[in-house]
Amino acid sequence: MTESKAQNMSSAPLDAFSNLRVTSIWTFLQTIQWTEPWLMGLLAFHAFCFISTLFTCKYYRLQICLFLMMVGMVASAEYLNELAAMNWSLFSKFQYFDSKGMFISLVYSVPLLFNAIIIVGVWVYRTFCTMTELKTMQLKRKAARQQSQKKTQ
Template sequence: MEDLKSALREHADLVADLVERVSSDLKIGFRPAVDSFVGFFHSIDWNEPWLICLLLFHFTLLVIAFISRKRVNFQIGLSIFAFSGVYLAERINHILAKNWRSFAGQNYFDPNGLFISVLWSGPLLVLSIVLVVNTLISLCKLIVKWKRAELRHRARVSRGKQD
């Protein structure tokens, strides 16, 4: 019995050591990424008019998506627009990198496209996810409606055969 208790204690110590190592690695692992994102957002001048307009544009698209949630065809067009914007992000970044002096205080448009990915493609992808989820919900409701109609039809047909 004593051997079993010592084996369980050793196992518990190993598990505790493993959990401690994993948690310390996670704390260290996420800290540089968090620091990089904080530095990224602090390096942006959020008072520039074009940035405010960009944020308002994304907010407006999100509001339009919620308002038009029952209009599936409109939302398909909106999702095509969003996916097209993500697809064209590299070209947009290239054009804006050439002309940044005419509208911005500093050049945000690096060749890797980090800025355009975070502030242009990211919100468009979030919008696309919202639209896809709404489409799936609409399809589920349509399937339920169709199945109910099918069951009503079968009930009428079976009543007709009984008479």
């Protein structure tokens, strides 16, 4: 280990589930055993959510449902963390679920919130496009009215 890493690691607290010192989100994510079946399933779930987010961009009502489901899942993350912390040995090799919720926030909530942000961005873009079309129609009607008034005079 290089001296700069050792110096950096000495100032960081021990994380909740190993003897490694966590100095950043990246080092925290590196300590996770991504080959565990339930984590691979979680990654597949997030890939499915992302693909669903992209494919529902043209379906406003379906996207509302998807958005509400994702926000609901994020809101329930605290309860899911408590449940998983009590039963971690049934599905995992390591106790990842700390009392502060760092693990569940990073690997569960953040990807869901990222999808929710994409959905909100699509909504803002669609609203902007609708407002632009509306203003264009208003200007065309005003120009047509002025044109018809000039013809009658």
